Amino acid sequence: NAGVTQTPKFRVLKTGQSMTLLCAQDMNHEYMYWYRQDPGMGLRLIHYSVGEGTTAKGEVPDGYNVSRLKKQNFLLGLESAAPSQTSVYFCASSSIAGGASQPQHFGDGTRLSIL
């Protein structure tokens, strides 16, 4: 039972490079999310998706793009990486069934450093 899988786990980029973070869930969840977490801070929502083909901005969307072409996958892209995007990125998913009580299930995170 894999749950939520993030790829890669670690990455170092140079300023201006681009990359895509991959998130896959095998729980048939409708909702998927991308967060970033900086030292001593909580989780801040970057983008989220309420279903295949739909995405929406979260709290800190600037500099990121996302796509959800398949229900099980949610991709986070950095077009031109900046040092301020050095962070730990978490993907999460949740089910719509059961309403507001449904928990979010998190991946193990991607640790990204921008030099």
Place this chain on the structure above:
Amino acid sequence: GQSLEQPSEVTAVEGAIVQINCTYQTSGFYGLSWYQQHDGGAPTFLSYNALDGLEETGRFSSFLSRSDSYGYLLLQELQMKDSASYFCAVRDPDSWGKLQFGAGTQVVVTP
């Protein structure tokens, strides 16, 4: 929007009881959740309260008072493995699939 306040750090000895308070402001309330995160790990769901009162799950309990916009997480019989960060979270009333997290409380358990 929403806002949540929780203490930044709590230190206690093994076997003790720790209470982590969380006060929230939101225009529409859909329950208070708690998550645990060990250093270097992923957040994991602990509990959810939609109604006033205490919910107990083993050594952990969570309390909610909707009239006071307040909740707490109670950790009993503290163990070293309970050293972690604990986050409270509320739903976004405009899109309840979204969660707004507090900044987290780091619990340090000492021998």
